[in-house]
Amino acid sequence: MSSSKITAITELDKSNYRTKIYSGGHFIYADEPESLGGTDEGMSPGALLLASLGSCTAITIRMYADRKEIALDSVKIELAICKEDQITKETTISRKIEFIGNLTSEQLERLEQIADKCPIHKLLSNPIKIITS
Known part of the structure; x- marks a missing residue:
């Protein structure tokens, strides 16, 4: 992808919705609450x-x-x-x-x-x- 764009990469394996998000050398998790089957380890x-x-x-x-x-x-x-x-x-x-x-x-x-x-x-x-x- 062009460096003139904002980019993000998301990856989800079998970790019950906990999604890895990478952008510009930074890393965070997105997730769902336990009530929806997630692990509640991210927003x-x-x-x-x-x-x-x-x-x-x-x-x-x-x-x-x-x-x-x-x-x-x-x-x-x-x-x-x-x-x-x-x-x-x-x-x-x-x-x-x-x-x-x-x-x-x-x-x-x-x-x-x-x-x-x-x-x-x-x-x-x-x-x-x-x-x-």
């Missing part, structure tokens, strides 16, 4: 999706705040989505952002706007095409 795929959106949002906000020298001490993002077996094309992700710092109302408003500029938010807000080979 569910849905939780990983929320983690991608949350971390991308936080990083985008931090980059902007640093560049504009905004006194943002920290940002906390809580996300939720329905269970994976209930996902439809109308599925909604709820995202609550808490900004901590000595911020003006104008800065808070701008940081909320910047949150929607994160690449994962843009990706999830548009039609996605998946090509399988």
Whole structure:
């Protein structure tokens, strides 16, 4: 694969849904809870999706705040989505952002706007095409 793309490799053997994920020299597990037959040794795929959106949002906000020298001490993002077996094309992700710092109302408003500029938010807000080979 081209180095200009973000890539990931997933591998699943007979380990009861515990999936190895490799990307950019990093390694994590995805899994399902024991109640669904998994080993609960990693986040569910849905939780990983929320983690991608949350971390991308936080990083985008931090980059902007640093560049504009905004006194943002920290940002906390809580996300939720329905269970994976209930996902439809109308599925909604709820995202609550808490900004901590000595911020003006104008800065808070701008940081909320910047949150929607994160690449994962843009990706999830548009039609996605998946090509399988």
